Amino acid sequence: MAQLRAQISPVRLRSWLLGHSCSLLSININTAMQREYMSEATRPTIVHKRSVDIIHDPWFNKGTAFSMTERDRLDLRGLLPPNVMSLKQQIDRFMLDMKRLKDTVKDGPADTTALAKWRILNRLHDRNETMYYKVLIDNIEEYAPIVYTPTVGLVCQNYSGLFRRPRGMYFSASDRGEMMSMVYNWPADQVDMIVVTDGSRILGLGDLGVQGIGIAIGKLDLYVAAAGMNPQRVLPVMIDCGTNNEQLLKDPLYLGLPIHRLDGEEFVSVIDEFMEAVFTRWPHVIVQFEDFQSKWAFKLLQRYRNHYRMFNDDVQGTAGVAVAGLLGAVRAQGRPMSDIAKQKIVVAGAGSAGIGVLNAARKTMARMLGNTASALENARYQFWVVDAMGLITEERRNLDPDAAPFARKVEELGPQGLREGSNLAEVVKKVKPDVLLGLSAVGSLFSKEVLEALKESTCTRPAIFAMSNPTKNAECTAQQAFDTVGDHIVFASGSPFPDVDLGNGKIGRCNQGNNMYLFPGIGLGTHLSGSRIISDGMLQAAAECLAGYMEEKEVLNGIIYPSISSIRDITSKVAAAVLTEAVSEDLAEGYRDTDAKALCRMSKEETLQHVKNNMWVPNYSPLVYHKQ
Structure with a gap:
């Protein structure tokens, strides 16, 4: 019984016992049930339903993986095929179905194939x-x-x-x-x-x-x-x-x-x-x-x-991923991340995503230079913003207040040969930017003319970010970027594109600047810190953590974002960075049994381990019925 109590949380055990008139010593738990508890890595879960109700509940349903003792105590015996299967066996069977689907639709339209996969996954989501x-x-x-x-x-x-x-x-x-x-x-x-x-x-x-x-x-x-x-x-x-x-x-x-x-x-x-x-x-x-x-x-x-406790992923998440990419692009030039403050950046798009990136990048530049008011003011001069009406200047009528801090002053434009409303190709040709950043949601906006203009960039390794989603709205493809500008560029997009074969054994890396690199870690870090709000500092810490995730050798090969296959490791580190920043800003109030003082005492390694310990893992938990 002592072993069983160690497996069941005190709250769940107390809740279960309160529903029974018998004393602790008179509880009769059969040996098979005890063995089941002892063999599971997860604690038992109290449920308030049985029979077909439990099978139809995707939160608790295990299908053929219900053990025989569970089938008896949950009134499931006879409602399932008799062979008890493991989670691995169930997944093997599911993946076989998915393989049959792939074989059936492999020559069909890509959209049809993707929707067919979504339907199969969605049906699994609905049942288990x-x-x-x-x-x-x-x-x-x-x-x-x-x-x-x-x-x-x-x-x-x-x-x-x-x-x-x-x-x-x-x-x-x-x-x-x-x-x-x-x-x-x-x-x-x-x-x-x-x-x-x-x-x-x-x-x-x-x-x-x-x-x-x-x-x-x-x-x-x-x-x-x-x-x-x-x-x-x-x-x-x-x-x-x-x-x-x-x-x-x-x-x-x-x-x-x-x-x-x-x-x-x-x-x-x-x-x-x-x-x-x-x-x-x-x-x-x-x-x-x-x-x-x-x-x-x-x-x-x-x-x-x-x-x-809220944030907007389109404004702040997209901004964080883009800033991480900008920092990665600086690293790919063989320079320290602090040199982001010297980058000339042309931005196509002044919607919520575009303005969000501008504000975040500006704050990051200022943060790298000491976070002073003068550093924040000077950072605005690194951006040239182009929207549907062309270059945004102080002469713009009905200037959007959110875009106003990035409007170019008229006296700056004379020597550059630019004016209010100059088109994107003109701006790229005259500014010779280090970075061309697309957040316009306009497919193929980076035309051959625009990309040709970027070839005149003074940067040894210019970066092209075609960040708009979905794929058809991307400002250009990876193939177009490498074919037109050259194999020395850094390329990133919002939607996935395949790497580009440049010949002679060279590969043009296509980095996907996916928001999923950051928003899960921002949410998890905030959750575990118990922070009252989500501050700019917490968001910047997340972006800087992502930018520093890649090894130097990978970055110099044009890889500025990690593989999605490492997403849980990436997220744990981003969450730890967010949690640490919340503690340093005195925003953390703690989570469950870990109060703010305990968080303050944690080392960097302990904070990361704390995050990993609190990440849910999909394993079947033994179910115990308790009538409400």
Whole structure:
């Protein structure tokens, strides 16, 4: 019994015992059940359902892996085939099905193949979450592009037709006044992570309305796989405030409200009510805003970031990954990361992602130079920002306040031969930048003319970042970049591209600047630190950690981002950096039994181990039934 108690957490054991009238000494646990507990690496879990109810619950279902003792105590005997299989055997069978699919559709269109894979994975997700995440973690490099970018964009476009069963929660404009009670409809007493979207700007695909829920589901799959967030404690959310997509409004199968989007104070009041409701029920939850249109992304971030544990991945996550890439590009030139403050950067795109990157890069430059006000002011002169109307200067009418700090002064432009509205090719030709950074969501924006202009760069190893998603919105392909500019460049993109064969045994490396390098670690580090907010310093620490992850030899070979196959190791280190920064800024309040003082006493190695110890691992836990 002492051994059994060591396996079961005190809270769960106490909860279980309270439901029984017998004393501890009179509890009769058969020997087989004890052996089962002792052989498992995970602690038993108390469940309040049995029979077919447990089989139909993806949180607890094990399918053919239920042991015979579990089948007896959960009333499952006879409801499953008699052969008890291991998790590995189940996965082997699943992968065989996936191989048959690949063989069947290998000659079909890429989109059809990707959607077919998504459907099979989604069905597994619906019936057995433990097995689903084990498959995803073990095959992350292959399946991350299926559960997230770029396939998730295709899923969102077709979500009304693909919908089979609900996942997550839906709050809408018609729920105003009811959200505080609605949050208690969610069955989990504890939620650690919420990803929320209003569907107004899904990737580079525009307004997809309620169908954007797919983006929140995909992000949280990566939180579980990469950061080890407990899947029973994550919640995807759609806030449906209507859509301005006329095609969806006319579609009789559309699942969202058939109304035009709310705007102004009416829209804000819905988001306010949602935030108050979720933080009332779950005070320690972290909310990640995802794919809100640019006009609201910054406003909502500024409205909530100093009051709630929240961040916007499009603004801050994209910025962090881009900054890590910029730092990596400096390293690839054989220079220290502090030389980022000397880089000339032309930025194409001034939406929420573009402005987010500009602000983050500027702060990083200032941080490298001592974090003074003068360093922050001087950093603005390293950027030339081009939007749909051309180069942004102080002469721009109705200048966006968020872009104003990066508008070039007119007197600076004369010697360069530039003016308000100069096109991208002109700007690249005159500035001769070290970095060409695309965050425009305009496919093929980096035309042959633009890339030819970059050949005049004074940098020994210019960098091209075509960061827009999905693939069709990338500013250029890796092949186009290497073919036009030369084999000496550093190339990165938001969506995956294959490496380029340059001939003579040389390979042009295509780095994917994927947000999944950072947002899982930002969320996990914040969660474990118990930080009251997510500060700029915590975000910068995450970016710098990622930039320093690669070995010097790899960076000099043009590899500035690590392999996705290492994502759990990357995430653990990023989370440790975020946690450490939260402690240094006196923001950490601790998590569970680890208070702020304990976090302060941890060495760098102990902090990393603490993070790894708190990452969920997909193993089957023995289930114990307790009637509520």
